Amino acid sequence: MTTGEVVHAAVADTPITPEEAHAGVDSPQCGAIVGFSGVVRNHDGGRDVTSLSYSAHPSAERIIREVAEEIAARHDGVRIWVAHRVGPLAIGDQALVAAVGAAHRGEAFRACSDLVDLVKERVPIWKEQFFTDGSVEWVGAGA
Amino acid sequence: MTSLRTAAVVIASTRAAAGTYEDECGPAIAEWLYQHGFAVADAVVVPDGVAVGSALGAALEARPAVLITSGGTGLSPDDATPEQTAPYLTRSLPGIMEAIRHAGSEKVPTAVLSRGLAGTAGSTFVINLPGSPGGVRDGLAVLSPLIDHICSQLEGHNDHR
Numbered sequence A: 001m002t003t004g005e006v007v008h009a010a011v012a013d014t015p016i017t018p019e020e021a022h023a024g025v026d027s028p029q030c031g032a033i034v035g036f037s038g039v040v041r042n043h044d045g046g047r048d049v050t051s052l053s054y055s056a057h058p059s060a061e062r063i064i065r066e067v068a069e070e071i072a073a074r075h076d077g078v079r080i081w082v083a084h085r086v087g088p089l090a091i092g093d094q095a096l097v098a099a100v101g102a103a104h105r106g107e108a109f110r111a112c113s114d115l116v117d118l119v120k121e122r123v124p125i126w127k128e129q130f131f132t133d134g135s136v137e138w139v140g141a142g143a
Numbered sequence B: 001m002t003s004l005r006t007a008a009v010v011i012a013s014t015r016a017a018a019g020t021y022e023d024e025c026g027p028a029i030a031e032w033l034y035q036h037g038f039a040v041a042d043a044v045v046v047p048d049g050v051a052v053g054s055a056l057g058a059a060l061e062a063r064p065a066v067l068i069t070s071g072g073t074g075l076s077p078d079d080a081t082p083e084q085t086a087p088y089l090t091r092s093l094p095g096i097m098e099a100i101r102h103a104g105s106e107k108v109p110t111a112v113l114s115r116g117l118a119g120t121a122g123s124t125f126v127i128n129l130p131g132s133p134g135g136v137r138d139g140l141a142v143l144s145p146l147i148d149h150i151c152s153q154l155e156g157h158n159d160h161r
Helices: A016-026 A060-074 A105-122 B025-035 B050-061 B081-088 B096-105 B109-114 B131-142 B146-156
Strands: A005-010 A031-040 A047-056 A079-085 A087-090 A094-102 A124-133 A138-141 B006-012 B039-041 B044-046 B066-070 B118-121 B125-131
Touching: A005 A016, A005 A060, A016 A031, A016 A079, A016 A094, A031 A060, A031 A087, A031 A105, A047 A079, A060 A079, A060 A105, A060 B125, A079 A105, A094 A105, A105 B006, A105 B039, A105 B050, B006 B025, B006 B050, B025 B039, B025 B066, B044 B050, B050 B081, B050 B125, B081 B096, B081 B125, B096 B109, B096 B118, B096 B131, B125 B131, B125 B146
Parallel strands: A005 A079, B006 B039, B006 B044, B006 B066, B066 B125
Antiparallel strands: A031 A094, A031 B039, A047 A087, A047 A124, A079 A094, A124 A138, B118 B125
């Protein structure tokens, strides 16, 4: 088994897109590329969201890389690109973007799913949600 | 903790597979899948006919939650996507296609000529959408309020919401 490669793992304060993630992992040895794009929704828990802001602990950049490297070690020959936004985001903006390239689609699906799960579980990023009724709430980004 | 739902896309288009035509449906379907929280594999573009069956078989090996095709559902001699899909389906969901044809026919009468199938292959939800961007848009609009429930049921969750 060949350990995978982390092409990019970062906390970003500027927009991120599925296209750059895809381009980042694309390579002749990848038979399949699987992408994920977590978009800011206009509702949460039945309430209307107007905007939100993500804040990261200073360790977030290191931990997102560790998470990506752990996934690369678990899945044969994968190529990984992952980034989480911080700062103010509007409805429809990309909050978490990931892409995984692998020789086969099954491996790419499993690695991408593992990656997103582990990022949400471990990376210390929180979101502050602003609702249309004027209320504000803090939640873990994985919620 | 729940794992991500996965999705694969097969585009049946002889012209797009030959590179003489830029496929618009694949990106539109991928965008919709992203918005619904799926991990999405790159669309596979194949010519109409038996290549569609091979592409479906390969996609189903990875056991995605959802497999969407676009194209090859009409009456041209080359259109064979429903015939290529049928052998993989273990259960059929005719109501979904009736709803999609109905939604489309309010704008385009020929929408009723789409022969696409919907059903399940194991735990994968499979659907044949038309090859036109409008047909894809109408089909996805019908699926939007259903897709989460379909996937939950196929995952074995029996919550009647």
